[in-house]
Amino acid sequence: MTEPTWNPLLRDQLSWHWTHQLRDRLAGLTDEEYFWEPAPGCWNVRPRGTGTAPVQAGSGAMTIDFAMPVPDPPPFTSIAWRLGHVIVGVLAMRNASHFGRTPTDYWSFDYAPTAAAALDQLDTEYAAWQEGVASLGDADLTRACGQAEGPYADHPMATLVLHINREMIHHLSEVCLLRDLHLHTRTATTTTGAPR
Secondary structure, three states: OOOOOHHHHHHHHHHHHHHHHHHHHHOOOOHHHHHOOOOOOOEOEEEOOOOOOOEEEOOOOEEEEEOOOOOOOOOOEOHHHHHHHHHHHHHHHHHHHHHOOOOOOOOOOOOOOOHHHHHHHHHHHHHHHHHHHHHHOOHHHHOEOOHHHHHHOOOEHHHHHHHHHHHHHHHHHHHHHHHHHHHHHHHHHHHHOOOO
């Protein structure tokens, strides 16, 4: 039996999900879905100056809601918020720390004002992450993550790759579920005048 080549296997775990389960489900995301708040007190991405969360971060016309420390229980979050978290906290900051992207964080990022722009940001950061992981080959998967990963600095890069895979699958599946919920509750409201 041939020795497995780990780098393509790790990338395939995420790319298979992206290609066969996820990206097509995000196609056609509308601004109404993107900003929809299905529960009171949602955290969202909002025009600057309109948020009520303790922290509104962002460098452009839009800011993302959050608090430090996060309340217990945390507020429900919109599709826009979840995409912002994935684009910035899961991908862009890691692309900057490990693969030469311009440095960014929640405060300096320019959040998307539309669903289409957010999906463009997601596609860009996803492609950069997968390209960066591919550049590691197998050998660099065993090197330490480094200071950018805080208490996980001594963990191998393979651990970070697996973590990012879990984060992407987890959060973007939530986005797909929220799209389903929006479709079924908004359709029910429109048809009957009240949600079923």
